[in-house]
Amino acid sequence: MAWIFSLSAECGDKTSAEILALHFETQWTGIRYIINTKFQLSVDTFQDIENNWWCRVCSDNISSVGIDSPESANLMTELGFSLYDDLSLFSKLPHTKFRYALVGVEVDEFRTYSELIEDLPNLSIPGLVLSTELTQGLETLSGFQEFSSGYIWQPYKGEVYHTSMALQT
Secondary structure, eight states: OOBOEEEEEEEESHHHHHHHHHHHHHHTOSOEEETTEEEOEEEEEEEOTTSOEEEEEEESSSOSBSOOSHHHHHHHHHHHHHHHHHHHHHHTSTTOOOSEEEEEETOTTSSOHHHHHHHGGGOOOTTOEEETTTTTTSOOOTTOEEEETTEEEOOOOOOOOOHHHHHHO
16 A cells, blocks of 8 residues: 655635646646655545545655655655645635645545534644635634635644654555
């Protein structure tokens, strides 16, 4: 089984997911270097079990076994920050939207929309970006701060290598 590092963003509708996918395809045209490593991203859209649309952005060459060394954790962390920067740029464009997003290992469909709404008052997921439309009527969520206009997040702390996890692969 592959353990994929990606940015996954739940957009709700197909058009929004396709617009976000196009944004990342445009931002990452060609090859980008991070910590002297070449990255080329693949971008796709898919529908979850609740019929909501997602955009997934992952690197074809970072890892298929998860975080297997301190170096891969550092590389994923730097790529993660870069993906969040590009997501922040996207959120500032007119007529663009997503409902929530997360960067990490195996974050595809980490919560369906209904699960997220149910868990919202108690969420503590570093790197989670939420549309403020989702949080209207709730008290201030602990640990969240502004990501960009219309979005809040629990700041991303990066990826961590654990020797016990490496032994399982």
